[in-house]
Amino acid sequence: MVSVQRVKIIARLRPPIPGELSDDGIKITTTDDGLSAICVNNPRDQSQVFRFLFSSCYGHDARQEDIFEADVKPLIDVVYSGATATIFAYGVTSSGKTHTMQGTRSQPGVIPRAVEALFDYKQRMCVHGASVSVSYMEIYRDEVYDLLVDRETAPKLPVRENDAGQVFVANLSSLPIQDVTEFNRLYVTANKQRSVGSTFLNIASSRSHAILTIEIKLPQQNKILTGKINLVDLAGSENNKLTGNDPSRLQESAAINKSLSVLGQVVHALNQGASRIPYRNSKLTRILQDALGGSSVGLLICNLAPGVKFRQDTLNTLNFAVRTRNVENKPVINEKDARPVPKPHFSAPPPPPPKQVPLAVVTPVSGSSRASFVVSRTAASGVTSAAGPSRVPRISAAFHMAEAAPYPRTGKRRESRIGIAQEHYSVNKWTNQEIDDKISKAVEAEVERRLKEKMEEMERQRVADEKERSRKEVAIADTGEDQPHEGGHHNLHSNVLAPLLKRHQDLDNELRQRLQDLERKYDRNKRDGDIVHKLSPMSRKKTGRAYVALARTHSEKCAPKRSQCDIPDIASRGDLQVALDLYRKAETYVPDNIKLKERIIEIEYAVAHGTEFRPSPKRGKGRKARQGTQARGANMKLALNAIPERHDNDDESNEEETIVSLLEAGPTATVTFGMEVVNSPN
Ligand SMILES: Nc1ncnc2c1ncn2[C@@H]1O[C@H](COP(=O)(O)OP(=O)(O)OP(=O)(O)O)[C@@H](O)[C@H]1O
Numbered sequence: 251m252v253s254v255q256r257v258k259i260i261a262r263l264r265p266p267i268p269g270e271l272s273d274d275g276i277k278i279t280t281t282d283d284g285l286s287a288i289c290v291n292n293p294r295d296q297s298q299v300f301r302f303l304f305s306s307c308y309g310h311d312a313r314q315e316d317i318f319e320a321d322v323k324p325l326i327d328v329v330y331s332g333a334t335a336t337i338f339a340y341g342v343t344s345s346g347k348t349h350t351m352q353g354t355r356s357q358p359g360v361i362p363r364a365v366e367a368l369f370d371y372k373q374r375m376c377v378h379g380a381s382v383s384v385s386y387m388e389i390y391r392d393e394v395y396d397l398l399v400d401r402e403t404a405p406k407l408p409v410r411e412n413d414a415g416q417v418f419v420a421n422l423s424s425l426p427i428q429d430v431t432e433f434n435r436l437y438v439t440a441n442k443q444r445s446v447g448s449t450f451l452n453i454a455s456s457r458s459h460a461i462l463t464i465e466i467k468l469p470q471q472n473k474i475l476t477g478k479i480n481l482v483d484l485a486g487s488e489n490n491k492l493t494g495n496d497p498s499r500l501q502e503s504a505a506i507n508k509s510l511s512v513l514g515q516v517v518h519a520l521n522q523g524a525s526r527i528p529y530r531n532s533k534l535t536r537i538l539q540d541a542l543g544g545s546s547v548g549l550l551i552c553n554l555a556p557g558v559k560f561r562q563d564t565l566n567t568l569n570f571a572v573r574t575r576n577v578e579n580k581p582v583i584n585e586k587d588a589r590p591v592p593k594p595h596f597s598a599p600p601p602p603p604p605k606q607v608p609l610a611v612v613t614p615v616s617g618s619s620r621a622s623f624v625v626s627r628t629a630a631s632g633v634t635s636a637a638g639p640s641r642v643p644r645i646s647a648a649f650h651m652a653e654a655a656p657y658p659r660t661g662k663r664r665e666s667r668i669g670i671a672q673e674h675y676s677v678n679k680w681t682n683q684e685i686d687d688k689i690s691k692a693v694e695a696e697v698e699r700r701l702k703e704k705m706e707e708m709e710r711q712r713v714a715d716e717k718e719r720s721r722k723e724v725a726i727a728d729t730g731e732d733q734p735h736e737g738g739h740h741n742l743h744s745n746v747l748a749p750l751l752k753r754h755q756d757l758d759n760e761l762r763q764r765l766q767d768l769e770r771k772y773d774r775n776k777r778d779g780d781i782v783h784k785l786s787p788m789s790r791k792k793t794g795r796a797y798v799a800l801a802r803t804h805s806e807k808c809a810p811k812r813s814q815c816d817i818p819d820i821a822s823r824g825d826l827q828v829a830l831d832l833y834r835k836a837e838t839y840v841p842d843n844i845k846l847k848e849r850i851i852e853i854e855y856a857v858a859h860g861t862e863f864r865p866s867p868k869r870g871k872g873r874k875a876r877q878g879t880q881a882r883g884a885n886m887k888l889a890l891n892a893i894p895e896r897h898d899n900d901d902e903s904n905e906e907e908t909i910v911s912l913l914e915a916g917p918t919a920t921v922t923f924g925m926e927v928v929n930s931p932n
Pocket of ligand 1: 263264265267310341342343344345346347348349350455456457484485486487553
């Protein structure tokens with residue numbers, strides 16, 4: 251069994267910055283049993299105080315090194331064990347996320363310190379042969395850009411998933427670094443490319459989420475371990491009334507708030523144990539998937555700003571943090587076989603997928619003893635790459651932080667000073683169109699190959715099955731007895747289309763051909779998973795729809811209206827099973843369709859219990875039906891527009907409700923997730 255580890259949460263309160271008043275409404279306290287807590291006055295009732303307990307809480311006087319030594323340094327050992335660690339800074343705009351992650355020259359933050367500690371470990375522990383590389387991306391308006399290449403030519407990068415289900419950004423450059431100096435040079439240049447703009451609340455506000463990854467390859471006997479640390483500086487949630495965003499900023503702000511809203515939904519779904527986690531709803535959650543309910547060790551730094559104007563956002567941030575605390579990861583060691591691969595024969599089968607290997611306990615060797623990390627092993631799979639389309643110019647206010655910033659943040663266009671990155675890029679300069687063409691060609695070629703292989707065999711099989719079926723029908727008609735049905739999903743590949751083709755003899759050739767292709771595709775079963783991701787959303791939808799149509803034909807055969815049929819029950823159950831298989835197939839193409847899920851559950855029940863299944867009547871395409879669809883669409887839009895106001899709200903656990911229920915619960919009541927409301931000392 252793989253061991254489970256919760257995301258660790260720490261909170262940091264920044265000091266008031268020039269122009270801000272000091273604030274007594276938010277402070278750090280320590281409980282009798284030595285735990286630290288953030289106490290926040292209820293903005294609507296000053297006599298009440300909300301208290302949030304975390305593993306570490308840092309006040310306005312906390313130093314960068316305090317945070318690093320206590321909570322970040324233990325993760326360096328995790329990286330050298332071959333696992334992935336992800337640290338992300340979360341909080342409202344201007345709460346100090348960038349200060350915490352990046353810092354200043356005099357007060358370097360988590361990122362420069364982590365890099366220094368990684369090289370220090372390598373030297374101290376005499377890790378031979380380890381190679382270190384860095385990649386750095388930003389997610390701006392839900393598009394991914396490489397910060398290590400010239401911003402003028404940087405294309406949008408696609409997010410993909412490999413055979414092992416690992417999400418990666420295709421064509422993101424990964425540059426080798428030998429030491430801290432080399433890293434600093436790259437990092438300073440890259441930060442100049444990050445999208446930064448000025449708002450009322452922050453003169454250098456990040457307009458994008460930035461993810462810096464340091465990867466360490468550790469060669470061992472016959473294998474290579476890959477340790478990774480992802481350092482994420484999220485953009486802050488924004489209240490446009492406070493930030494005074496002009497129209498050009500509003501779109502950025504909407505994208506930031508939407509992605510943070512999806513992050514909240516992902517955390518909520520994980521807490522609820524939902525069967526579907528909406529990772530795919532934003533690039534941010536897709537890329538951070540591994541850190542949220544995945545195989546990475548997670549640390550969330552929750553940044554808080556003092557001041558009454560931030561109070562509601564502070565409570566939202568803390569509620570999000572409290573919920574994230576329950577997110578469980580299953581850390582694994584990424585290892586890859588390093589033995590030379592024999593030259594593949596063209597007809598050789600594809601290599602087997604990565605295997606899970608037994609658990610190993612990794613205890614920090616250096617630094618604080620506050621953390622010990624249990625990780626299991628899995629082999630990392632190779633990552634292929636493709637490129638995205640060319641970069642569209644974006645709006646980013648030029649802003650140069652004065653001498654205070656060692657890692658200047660400016661949106662000003664510059665010549666890239668990162669030669670290696672450009673060189674790396676030119677090798678793989680494909681346009682989106684080219685990628686799509688390559689993928690479609692590969693898919694077509696695969697279909698063609700299998701089609702040729704199977705054509706004859708399927709034809710023979712179909713004829714044989716038809717004969718067998720007629721023989722059984724005659725036998726049943728003769729004896730009137732139930733016979734075991736051998737059809738169903740076992741010979742699905744030759745029977746799937748039969749009812750539809752019989753019913754529609756007049757189908758035109760093109761449609762027949764399409765359905766037959768589908769039947770063959772259906773036969774490819776496990777390979778579909780790969781193909782789904784290679785299809786465009788529209789093709790996925792179309793294929794899903796075609797499967798649903800087929801499934802419906804089979805499920806209708808079992809409907810009660812057909813009970814007058816000569817061979818009711820036996821054939822019906824088989825058909826229902828076929829329908830179920832087809833509906834499941836459809837689900838792989840349209841995994842988000844709730845109706846489809848419900849249908850599958852209903853049929854599963856009917857198949858398992860041998861009960862009747864009554865398909866719902868087909869929806870007409872009349873005006874009423876269309877109006878219904880439009881109204882649903884409009885409601886959906888309204889809902890989406892409402893989200894940015896409070897980014898992690900949802901039906902069952904929005905902060906407003908939590909707070910209201912807290913108030914109703916009265917003083918000293920202990921409520922959800924370890925958060926308490928207590929009487930103010932005053
Ligand atoms: N611990 C701290 N000590 C001193 N100054 C701080 C601290 N934290 C933040 N600041 C200052 O507060 C201001 C806002 O911080 P920062 O830019 O890091 O916020 P942010 O959360 O990254 O904002 P945004 O989401 O808008 O990018 C900066 O001027 C920064 O120097």
